[in-house]
Amino acid sequence: MIKAASQMAQRVAELRREFDRSFSEPPLGGKSASHDLLAVRLDQEHFALHLSDIGGLFADKKIAPVPGASGALLGIAGFRGAIAPVYDLQHLFGCPAVRDPRWLVMAASASVGFAFAAFDGQLRVPASSITPHQNSDTQLLTSGVVRHDGILRPIIELSRALKAIQT
């Protein structure tokens, strides 16, 4: 127990040092070779989303089901005073429908929300860690894979998902 307490104290000290160091380090503006991704999980499968494709990340949004909704449409939800439809991203990938999804992202290019079960955090990865698909089939919802912390994540193209729900 004493050992754990000392470790916690060291941890606190390290956090403070990092926080303080972040103010002393120069900004990271020149790092245009890194990509910002959101690490998500669809039915325990690891995926990633381009942060640039997302207009916002929301949690615990109340999705109101609509009558006659079928397929991937889960319902509608309010986003900063606007109402937008919310689709099940897992359903688009053929995974079992998510029940009561906690997370959803708003597409940057359209007022459509995509719900998913789990959110693992934001990733800032170098471009070299992203491997695009060899087959540039626009029917695929993913455009490549990224390896981070030993996990291989397919990168979902939300534009392609939008096209999929429109068809």
Place this chain on the structure above:
Amino acid sequence: MFENLTVNKRLLAGFGLAAVTLLLVAGISYRNANTLIDTERWVAHTHQVRIELADMLSELKDAETGQRGYLLTGEESYLEPYKATLTTLKTSLDDVKKLTADNPDQQRRLATIGSLADSKLAELKQTIDLRRTQGFDAALKVVLTNEGKTLMDQLRNVIAEADHEEQALADRRSDEARASSDMTMSVILWGGLIGTVLVGLIGWFISRSLSDQIGSAVGQVQSSSSELQAAANQQASGAKEQATAMAEINTTISELLATSRQIAESAQRVAQNAEQTAISARSGHGTVDQTHESIAGIRRQVDQIVSHMLELGKKSQEIGSVLDIVSELAEQTNILAINATIEAAGAGEAGKRFAIVAEEIRKLADRVGGSTKEVRTLIEDVRSAVNTTVMATETGSKAVDAGTRQFGDVASTFKQIADLVATTTDAGREIELSTKQQATAVEQVNTAIANVTQASVETETSAGQTLQTVSQMASLSKNLMRIIQPHMAA
């Protein structure tokens, strides 16, 4: 009536009658003998009186002779008879008076004799005095008066009368004595004859009656002795069988006694073992109680540990709640940072500095999230450890409860065992006492059997002796019958 009398009374009656007869004869004979003796005594008495009378006359004669001699010679020596008579005559006269005190006639005569004797002596004295004083002639004159002679003649006559009287008395008494002796002889003779006949008759009568009765009694004795002999035979054989059976019973009882002693010893050992077991059970019960108390103490300690652990769990849960809040805040901060980054990306160049801040905020949120995860992990570990400990403690507590229950059961069982052992001890003691009493009783029975056996042996012996005695009695009765009634003894 005579048949109703007993033998004793018959014999008494018979011999009594004979004795009466004998007594009668003896009495009469005794009386006659007394009469004879009395008569002889009176005869002797009479002779004595006659002798005294003769002596008196002789003394007077001697006195006269002495007087005459003195008168003739004038010698004093011739007066010695006279002087002697003066002394002895009175004595003789008194003697005769005493001897004839019962005869008034003789007393009268003796009085006369005394008077005449006095006169004679006076006459003699006178003449003597005259001779002494005056001489022979003076004395002669007195003599020639014949006074002296007359007195002497009178004296002779009276003495003769007295003597004759005495003689008549003696003759009469002799006749009486003779008659008495004759009667005595007759009585003895006839009394003896009659008595003999009477005794013979009585004896014959008694003998016959006794022989009849004794014979019948002997006959009954014979038959009874025969029956007794048979009974004695049976008794002897029965006693023998009884003695044999008692010997067998004695052997059996001895074996039973040995077995009883073994059982008593075993019961004693059982009782001792039960006693020791009871002591051990009591000490074990005490140990069980102590252990029960210890287990209860452990239970209480475990309950305290559980409550403390549950308290720890609650606290960790509270910490978890706090961590939830922190995690929620970190997540929201992360979401805000992401959205800020997104907005900053949409703002272009103007949002780059804001994107930097958002990025730092995101990193901070990640670090917070990571730390929260680590803390949560620790908390989870603590909670898991607490749960594990609580579960282990609960398990241990349940085990302790189960152990307590089991121990309670063990304690109650032990107590039951202790009670049962106590009961067993008591029962063992009772069994020991009972077996000891049984052994004692068997010993007493053995002793009694031995006594009975001995009594049986003695009975057998006495039965044999009885048989022998009865046989002798039968033989005696036969002999007696032969003696009493020969014609029936055949």
